[in-house]
Amino acid sequence: MNTYNPVNNAEDEGKRMKRRILVCDDEEPIRLLLNESLQDSYEVVEASNGRDALRLATKEHFDLIIMDIKMPHVHGLEAIERIRARNNSIPIIICSAYRAMEDDIIVKTSNVAAFMVKPIDIKALKTKIFELIGT
């Protein structure tokens, strides 16, 4: 069967360079957890607030962004809006503890690839990332 196999495809590319993910969360344990879970397959860069995330996203290239909502300095939603203004194609996954805000946020943010409510299932997150950017 002639099917598209993203794993093999990604593996080929991964030999050249790991895909880069920006993890933005003010909770240090969450950043550590995501880093530990994803570092085998991806290059993970951490930002502890919206302002740092914006700075990094402007300066460097990322293949995917994982963003918390409630953060100091620059709020997650504002950060997403400003990133979108520059780069409309980068996939963004929101990881937030606010379930109640889910609908509201989806309406407000364009092109959000996924919305995951904490406590997030690492496996599900990994699958989603793989679906979006492969490895």
Add this chain to the structure above:
Amino acid sequence: MNKKIVLLLRFVLILATILVMTYSKRGLDIASPGYVVALLYLLSNLILYFVPETKISRPITTFAVFLTDIIAISLAIYFTQGMQTDFYLIYFLIIFIASVGQDIRGSILIAIVASVLYGWLLVQSNPGISILDSAILIRVPFLFIVSLISSYWSTTMRRQLKGKKELEEFAHKLEEEVARITAKETDLRRYSETVINSVASGVIAVKGDGTITTVNPEAARVLGTTQNKLVGKKIENIHGLDMLWQKMKKAIDTDKPFERLQISITNAEDKPIPIGLSASPMTTPDTKFTGCVAILRDLSEVKELEEKLKHAERLSYLGKMASWVAHEIRNPLTAIDGFSQLLVHASDKEKIKTFSSEIHKGTRRINHIIEDILTFARTKTQVKSGTVNLRKLTREIAENISEVKIFIKGSEEPMVKGEEESLKSLFLNLIHNSIDAMDKDPKLVIEFRESNKWVVTDLTDNGKGISRDDLKNLFTPFFTTKSRGTGLGLAIVKKIVDDHNGKFEIDSEEGKGTTCHVFLPKATKK
């Protein structure tokens, strides 16, 4: 003079005149002008019969009537020439009758007129009679004596009668006045009673010795009894009103009023009632009377409403809290869940250590959140009445904190009434707030001061301070300026302070630092 008597006397006079005329020397002669006069005289009496009583009773009228009588009699005698007989005696009769109805002056006037007419009649019937004739010399003075004696006697009698009548009238008036004043006094008393009974607040008045004099229906209702059961009793003997009497007695003793005091009484049904009390001493200038009047307001409903409002506020906070709890717990939950999944596949010892430690931290954080919620969600806590040394307590907290330098100053033994665990939570929250607010060269000074009533703890940091806007929301639950704050810290601090019947104040200047002042009731030294 009474009309009937005048008419009767005149009728007697007319009859006497006719009789005298008839038996005079001239014999019976109906056509004689004397009888015409007597007839006219009789007619005048008939006319007098129709004259109103009030007019006849006037002295001037009776005087005129008797004057007419004398003239009429004299004319009748003149026409019948009766002077030769004992006819003169009729003058005594008329003078006597006239004196009864006249005062002395009137009587003498009548006597003069009678004497002149008598004299004229004598001269007419005996021409050339001497003035020294016994008929004139004896009879005329006699006329005057009769006139004087009878008028004096009648005046005295009248005066006595008048005095008696006046006394009766006076007694009658006095009776009427007493009745009027009594009615007025009753009206006034009823009016005052109505006013007092209509007051929506309870009114209770006592004498200086505590005897209850007035109780209005509202006061009786508040006290759970009836007015009759209270009035006349000594307030100190009524169960549950000790506090009320104590306060009223103070107002009497100091002669000073007080307002809006909150006390608690026990009513007749043994139910505690919160009461708003105002009391004023009552004194009269001659200090013969002392007492006190108190106004009672039943605060049960107000207190109930306050409690309901507090409950509603708590419920509203609970709603916010539910959303907040979800957010706060999901983060450490994510960490615990994620690291435990990683732990399953981890072989590296260092990694296992890190993951386990993160799981432990997450659990501790969740526990901390639960503790905060429990503290906040509790209704007013009855503080266990222990004695806590704040210096010792804060030193223990400080020993476990390495992030900042903590200096403890002031009183060596700042002892307060309270519960150690709650107070520990209070100071831990404040110290953590200070730590979070400080960046460079963090320094926290805890100083104890003491007054008669309070032990004051001043916690001063050199952190970033609090903005004016944020100061307004300081005690609002779930309000936080910290990225990872729960927003419950100061709300909990406030609650613990309130539970301890203390006070809490904050002074802060943005950019310079913050000082928190915690006032806690001083423990009594044993």
